[in-house]
Amino acid sequence: MSVRQSDVMKEAPCTNQSLSNYLWDDAPDENKWADCVHCGMCLESCPTYEQTGQEQHSPRGRVHLIKSVAEGKLEVNEQFMDPVNQCLDCRACTTACPADVDVGGLIEEARGQIRQAMPLKGWKGRLSKFFLEDLFPHHNRLHTFGGVLKFYQKSGMQKLVRHTGLINVMPNHLVEMESIMPEVKVPVRQKFKDEKVIKAKKEEKGTVAFLTGCIMDVMFSDINESTINVLTHNGNNVTIPEQQTCCGALHVHAGDRKTGRKLAKQNIEAFKDADKVIVNAAGCGCMIKDYPELFREDPEWKEKAEEFSAKVEDVSKYLHDTGYEKPRSEINTRLTYHDACHLAHGQGIREEPRNILLDIPGVEMVHMPNADRCCGSAGIYNITNPEMAGAVLESKMQNVPDDVEMISMGNPGCMLQMAIGARKYGRNQKVVHTIQLLDWAYQKDAQSEQGRGDD
Amino acid sequence: MPKLKTKDKHIKKLAEIVKGPNSILYLKEDLLAYDCDGFTIHKHLPKAVVFPKDTEEVAAIVKYCDANNLPFLARGAGTGLSGGAIPLNGEVIISLVRMKRLISVDTENRRAVVEPGFVNLKLTNSISDRGYYYAPDPSSQYCCTIGGNVAENAGGAHCLKYGVTTNHILGLEVVLPNGEIIEISSDGIPDAPGYDLLGILTGSEGTLGIVTKITVRILKNPEEKQTVLAYFDKVSDGSHAVSDIISAGIVPAALEMMDKIAIEAVEAAAFPVGHPKDIEALLLIEVDGVSAGIDEQINQILEVCKRRNVREVKVAQDEQERGRWWANRKTGFGAMGAISPDYLVQDGVIPRSKLPEVLGRINQISEEFGLRIANIFHAGDGNLHPLVLFDAKKPGDTDKALKAGSACLKVCADVGGSITGEHGVGIEKKEEMRFIFSDEEIMAQTNVREVFNPNNLLNAGKLFPTPGRCIEMKSDVNEPLSS
Ligand SMILES: Cc1cc2nc3c(=O)[nH]c(=O)nc-3n(C[C@H](O)[C@H](O)[C@H](O)COP(=O)(O)OP(=O)(O)OC[C@H]3O[C@@H](n4cnc5c(N)ncnc54)[C@H](O)[C@@H]3O)c2cc1C
Ligand code: SF4
Numbered sequence: 001m002s003v004r005q006s007d008v009m010k011e012a013p014c015t016n017q018s019l020s021n022y023l024w025d026d027a028p029d030e031n032k033w034a035d036c037v038h039c040g041m042c043l044e045s046c047p048t049y050e051q052t053g054q055e056q057h058s059p060r061g062r063v064h065l066i067k068s069v070a071e072g073k074l075e076v077n078e079q080f081m082d083p084v085n086q087c088l089d090c091r092a093c094t095t096a097c098p099a100d101v102d103v104g105g106l107i108e109e110a111r112g113q114i115r116q117a118m119p120l121k122g123w124k125g126r127l128s129k130f131f132l133e134d135l136f137p138h139h140n141r142l143h144t145f146g147g148v149l150k151f152y153q154k155s156g157m158q159k160l161v162r163h164t165g166l167i168n169v170m171p172n173h174l175v176e177m178e179s180i181m182p183e184v185k186v187p188v189r190q191k192f193k194d195e196k197v198i199k200a201k202k203e204e205k206g207t208v209a210f211l212t213g214c215i216m217d218v219m220f221s222d223i224n225e226s227t228i229n230v231l232t233h234n235g236n237n238v239t240i241p242e243q244q245t246c247c248g249a250l251h252v253h254a255g256d257r258k259t260g261r262k263l264a265k266q267n268i269e270a271f272k273d274a275d276k277v278i279v280n281a282a283g284c285g286c287m288i289k290d291y292p293e294l295f296r297e298d299p300e301w302k303e304k305a306e307e308f309s310a311k312v313e314d315v316s317k318y319l320h321d322t323g324y325e326k327p328r329s330e331i332n333t334r335l336t337y338h339d340a341c342h343l344a345h346g347q348g349i350r351e352e353p354r355n356i357l358l359d360i361p362g363v364e365m366v367h368m369p370n371a372d373r374c375c376g377s378a379g380i381y382n383i384t385n386p387e388m389a390g391a392v393l394e395s396k397m398q399n400v401p402d403d404v405e406m407i408s409m410g411n412p413g414c415m416l417q418m419a420i421g422a423r424k425y426g427r428n429q430k431v432v433h434t435i436q437l438l439d440w441a442y443q444k445d446a447q448s449e450q451g452r453g454d455d
Numbered sequence: 456m457p458k459l460k461t462k463d464k465h466i467k468k469l470a471e472i473v474k475g476p477n478s479i480l481y482l483k484e485d486l487l488a489y490d491c492d493g494f495t496i497h498k499h500l501p502k503a504v505v506f507p508k509d510t511e512e513v514a515a516i517v518k519y520c521d522a523n524n525l526p527f528l529a530r531g532a533g534t535g536l537s538g539g540a541i542p543l544n545g546e547v548i549i550s551l552v553r554m555k556r557l558i559s560v561d562t563e564n565r566r567a568v569v570e571p572g573f574v575n576l577k578l579t580n581s582i583s584d585r586g587y588y589y590a591p592d593p594s595s596q597y598c599c600t601i602g603g604n605v606a607e608n609a610g611g612a613h614c615l616k617y618g619v620t621t622n623h624i625l626g627l628e629v630v631l632p633n634g635e636i637i638e639i640s641s642d643g644i645p646d647a648p649g650y651d652l653l654g655i656l657t658g659s660e661g662t663l664g665i666v667t668k669i670t671v672r673i674l675k676n677p678e679e680k681q682t683v684l685a686y687f688d689k690v691s692d693g694s695h696a697v698s699d700i701i702s703a704g705i706v707p708a709a710l711e712m713m714d715k716i717a718i719e720a721v722e723a724a725a726f727p728v729g730h731p732k733d734i735e736a737l738l739l740i741e742v743d744g745v746s747a748g749i750d751e752q753i754n755q756i757l758e759v760c761k762r763r764n765v766r767e768v769k770v771a772q773d774e775q776e777r778g779r780w781w782a783n784r785k786t787g788f789g790a791m792g793a794i795s796p797d798y799l800v801q802d803g804v805i806p807r808s809k810l811p812e813v814l815g816r817i818n819q820i821s822e823e824f825g826l827r828i829a830n831i832f833h834a835g836d837g838n839l840h841p842l843v844l845f846d847a848k849k850p851g852d853t854d855k856a857l858k859a860g861s862a863c864l865k866v867c868a869d870v871g872g873s874i875t876g877e878h879g880v881g882i883e884k885k886e887e888m889r890f891i892f893s894d895e896e897i898m899a900q901t902n903v904r905e906v907f908n909p910n911n912l913l914n915a916g917k918l919f920p921t922p923g924r925c926i927e928m929k930s931d932v933n934e935p936l937s938s
């Protein structure tokens with residue numbers, strides 16, 4: 001036997017399922033890693049590889065480690081957890097990979113195993129539990145939380161905290177977050193509580209159901225209002241199904257697939273009667289389009305999930321596909337556009353939002369290099385992995401052109417993170433959602449029409 | 456320094472040498488990501504991976520390894536396809552990826568200086584606004600490092616007209632296997648008198664020294680560029696068209712061919728462009744240069760294609776279309792993942808005229824082994840990439856794939872060609888070196904290696920067949936070379 005043959009025998013990959021060190025259901029899917037040919041074309045797309053230069057923090061390395069656990073070469077332990085949890089879930093590797101390997105899917109499945117093998121501990125665990133289990137899935141508690149935030153902002157507490165030095169004892173990244181917290185307004189779910197259908201303002205095209213998002217509706221209810229305005233302005237009736245809940249993205253990113261499935265089922269039921277489901281948060285959109293992945297082992301719900309996700313559309317894509325009125329009023333501003341990972345890499349939406357912006361008179365768009373590079377927000381990643389998130393944010397901010405007044409994007413998570421970035425690096429850009437700009441232009445149109453009417 | 460979770464004294468010492476944060480990996484879970492490169496058939500864990508930040512750290516690591524008899528090797532992006540960066544002997548891997556600065560650009564003298572971990576495409580991206588580019592463009596250019604390109608003497612689609620890496624290297628800084636730092640032609644003046652050390656080091660597959668700084672030639676962007684895509688019903692028509700284009704006196708910047716299975720793969724993968732599924736071959740042809748004369752060349756090319764019974768031929772209408780065609784071609788290897796769990800890419804060179812014959816024989820090999828073989832071909836310079844598709848999970852498949860791959864190389868050697876065009880020999884093709892070199896010729900080369908790498912601690916077991924009788928014959932020259 002030649003040297004090479006004996007080497008091959010020794011190295012023959014293990015296929016015996018019993019060797020797998022994944023002990024729970026819903027384990028990482030062999031078919032996903034089978035597509036990976038180890039070519040390395042994904043390396044440079046990965047922000048964590050860019051930061052560390054280490055291959056266990058690259059898509060190829062992560063896939064290799066995940067596969068190695070199934071082959072019995074590794075165990076699900078702390079050391080394995082590190083590279084898997086450092087992944088930003090940004091899906092840039094999915095865009096780069098010639099073989100279409102679903103690295104993100106594998107990571108999430110692996111996190112599901114980690115979560116069960118090593119339940120969360122310490123302050124990170126408590127924090128995650130608070131957000132993921134006790135807060136996000138509960139619409140009413142979120143409102144209360146929003147109320148507390150509002151109280152915090154309005155009552156002078158915020159000032160007090162900022163001025164008394166109390167802020168100095170908060171962990172750094174929470175301080176950063178506190179500093180850019182948007183002013184809390186009335187959630188649209190509350191505002192339109194009594195309206196079954198929010199009527200189209202022009203000739204009716206159809207009816208769409210709107211996923212308001214959980215935290216989005218509390219922290220960014222003005223964006224939700226803009227979204228409703230823009231939709232109704234363009235002939236869409238809008239419904240806000242009452243039973244809808246948090247999309248589950250944060251839970252699934254954190255490996256809590258069980259809660260993810262529970263929330264998915266609730267949403268699938270809530271939107272049963274809708275023909276179109278419109279989302280304005282890229283992260284939520286990407287998640288709910290991915291629901292079928294959660295039900296790999298449950299054919300009945302998988303089918304329902306597939307039916308549901310086929311109806312989901314990001315608001316920018318929906319407007320692009322169904323047509324929208326070009327505003328006439330000018331919004332004179334120089335801006336740049338940031339591709340939210342879950343819009344560009346997750347849903348392949350790049351040109352539609354840019355075209356919307358360019359259709360607004362007076363908008364001048366400045367190119368941002370590496371516009372589709374992650375900003376480091378990634379759900380609650382900036383809370384659980386502050387160091388990496390900070391490094392990724394720094395390199396993102398270096399790409400933001402100096403001479404723009406606004407940074408536009410299609411995801412609230414990114415908006416928070418980029419606002420932190422702008423503040424931290426002494427930049428004065430305003431961070432806006434693409435749809436807000438369109439809404440503002442429409443509002444200006446309305447004002448000038450009214451002005452004319454008054455003459 | 457954070458506390459190390461090991462008692463190994465070498466690891467502790469190495470950790471003292473590389474000072475940056477997280478600059479050494481030594482736990483199995485981390486090391487696993489380094490057990491192979493783009494060639495996945497052999498795997499072995501390294502002893503450790505170190506991430507030096509400058510030449511001095513590289514030299515200190517090398518000195519330490521040399522003094523303590525620890526095998527070591529260099530690694531860039533690990534996209535190599537012949538196993539050059541696989542730590543067969545449990546090496547200490549010296550990863551150069553954190554040495555990734557663009558040190559200087561000198562457009563007046565048309566050269567740039569980079570660190571070895573600088574990614575190939577980033578060079579072009581960094582100088583394109585000044586109207587310059589770096590010509591060697593391996594398909595892996597999005598990720599592979601220029602250090603790795605030097606080691607493998609990488610080629611690419613556009614090397615037909617502009618030459619491979621070695622034609623673009625003007626100077627090197629190298630850490631020799633004893634830790635000594637030398638500069639070769641550091642002033643970047645080409646054709647210095649004396650032996651061509653740049654030539655010896657370029658393409659030496661990381662067995663003679665570790666490259667820590669590279670002076671490269673940069674070129675002015677061509678005034679104009681045109682790209683043609685041609686579909687053929689018969690491979691023979693396609694390959695005759697290739698010969699006709701070259702004999703018409705045209706030197707295209709690139710002249711690429713894909714066969715039916717390759718087309719199936721790229722169309723099933725991430726960057727499809729809508730090629731018909733039932734053609735036997737496609738050609739992707741690019742001409743560039745001063746604007747005057749480009750149209751004429753394009754017309755000649757279209758003429759040739761028509762004469763050779765082309766089914767459809769078109770010229771890219773804009774930069775986007777050209778970009779799509781190239782993305783489709785350049786991701787060709789990875790695309791195999793879309794139609795097969797594993798692939799083994801071979802890298803033979805053949806006289807262009809022999810293509811139909813060679814493809815016929817590869818077809819026979821495919822049938823004989825019961826494995827599908829796709830072909831991607833730098834047709835202009837006769838560099839053929841048969842991609843053997845297999846499933847490592849099926850018992851015996853891997854072995855069959857290796858044998859089929861070897862048989863393909865034998866065919867290339869038999870028709871007067873060679874066993875590697877650009878991917879290097881590495882582990883993969885070291886036995887096949889015997890197809891083209893006699894024992895004496897191989898020994899002459901290992902003698903050269905001994906001049907640089909006398910203890911053979913640097914990347915041992917690569918490039919040359921496991922020695923038979925060569926080993927007893929020691930070279931006279933034992934002194935390592937100095938500048
Ligand atoms: C999808 C795909 C397409 C490819 N297409 C092409 C192509 O078109 N043309 C082509 O030529 N190749 C191609 N390759 C092969 C590969 O990309 C090249 O060989 C490349 O030059 C390797 O660079 P790397 O940084 O990945 O080096 P690595 O794989 O890390 O190392 C390769 C070898 O170089 C040595 N080495 C690395 N850095 C140094 C250094 N600084 N000093 C000394 N030795 C060093 C290593 O020890 C090893 O032996 C392709 C690979 C893939 C996966
Ligand atoms: S994930 Fe895709 S790009 Fe990355 S190594 Fe695997 S096949 Fe290549």
Ligand code: SF4
Pocket residue numbers: 045046047048049057058059062086087088089090091092093094103104
């Ligand atoms: S999802 Fe993002 S961070 Fe995770 S492996 Fe892919 S590119 Fe890297």
